[in-house]
Amino acid sequence: MSNYPLAYKLSWLPRLLRPSLAGDRSGFAAPASMLLDPQPTRKVRLAFVGDISAVANRDAPEFDPAITTLLSSADLVIGNGESPIVERARAVMGTRFGTHHAMGEHFLADALAAAGIARDRLVLSLANNHVLDQGIAGFEETLAALNRLGIRTIGTIGGGPVQRHAAGSLTIGFAAFTLWRNTDAAPFEERISMRAAEWPSDAVSGIDLICAVPHWDWEFRHFPRPATRALARRLADRGVRLIAGHHAHVLQPVERIGDSVIAYGLGDFLGTALARQPWPARIGSIFVVDVSADPATRGRIAAYRLHFFARLATNGHERLVPVDALGGALKRRVAARLLAIFPMSGK
Structure with a gap:
């Protein structure tokens, strides 16, 4: 079945009910936004969003x-x-009870339209623990639906360890993988990438920027575990210059390792755990990264910023608003949580 360790399983419910600020906070000197010098004249913009599910939305x-x-x-x-x-x-x-995820094709299409995301500019990672929740037939149905919608995918075995997609004038190589699965190893690993920092040298030839999209770490913890940070260093050593992580369902900090930028956890984009979650798990982020398209600095990260938002429950669906638009006690709690995670940002 799943590959989660016992300690993780025992801690899941307490951390769901009360997301934790415990853990090693040392070394997270990178702020939530940074403009790097010198700025290029031509740039390509990437926007990373967190986990997408219909669990909290009818x-x-x-x-x-x-x-x-x-x-x-x-x-x-x-x-x-x-x-x-x-x-x-x-x-x-x-x-029905939320342990297995499912999403309708029309829901996804409507959600993308409401978000202002053009389908031909969207890339979805399928490297996550829930991708086989509806069985192998459900996985095949997912691939067919995404193909109909014109949405590109990463993280499948069939696509290879590093999958290339154009972004403006640049070629981005995405290494998407999951450390976690909810089902038996054989059917999962035949379809979904679980290998981190493993690819032949020719897999990245001609790529302007290698970006990892890992499904890693433990859920509902704001600070990543030492093993997760060690893996980030391995990826940076392999030439990965940008990492946008998932699975924690809460915000996690940013770290700079040499020329590499790591956003450990973006939180949920559309709620994936419960229709009514504790407020720390309702804070998400959009990780916007500008990449140089100038010949001399092609593929270098020019700027990045985490744009924070809150997911508010409204009559059977969610409403996403920037945290600056919040008011009252919720705004004060959110500001304090962000300051605890991103002390360099002064927010």
């Missing part, structure tokens, strides 16, 4: 105009497809 979510404007400005949007896309759930009871 209908398509609403998006503040500031969020749709931000997402529509990107040359490429990259997210984690946390739910199989199926017409009918095969794991009926698990889907």
Whole structure:
């Protein structure tokens, strides 16, 4: 079955109910935004969003105009497809209780339209623990649905360890993988990448920027485990200059390792755990990265910024608003949590 260690399983429910700020905070000197010098004259914009699921939404979510404007400005949007896309759930009871994920094709299409994300500019990682929640047939149905929608994918064995996608004038190589699975090893590993920092040299030839999209770490913890940070260093040593992580379902900090930028956890983009989650798990981020397209600095990261938002429950669906638009006690709690995670940002 799953490959989660016992200590993780025992801690899952307490951390779900109360996301943790415990852990090693040392070394996270990178702020939530940075403009690097010198700035190029030509740039390509990547926007990374967190986990995407329909668990907390019966209908398509609403998006503040500031969020749709931000997402529509990107040359490429990259997210984690946390739910199989199926017409009918095969794991009926698990889907009803939320342990198994499922998402309708029309829901995804409507959500993307509401978010201002053009389908031909979207890349979804399928390297996550929930991708076989509706069985092998559900996985095949997911691939067919994404093909109909014109959405590109990464993280499958069939696509290879590093999958190339154009972003403006640049070629980005995406190494997407998951450390976790919810099912037996054989059917999962035949379809989904679970290998980290493993690819032949010719897999990255002609690529302007190597970007890792890992499904890693433990859920509902704001600070990554030492093993996760060690893996980030291995990826940086292999030439990965950008890492955008998933799976924690809460925000995690940014770290600079040489020329590499690591955003350990972006939180959820559309809620994936419960329809009503504790407020720290309702803070998400959009990780916007500008990459140089100038000949002399082609593929170098020119700037990055985490744009924070909150997911508010509204009549059976979510409404995403920038944290600056919050008010009252919730705004104060969110500001304090962000300052604890990103002390260099002064936010």
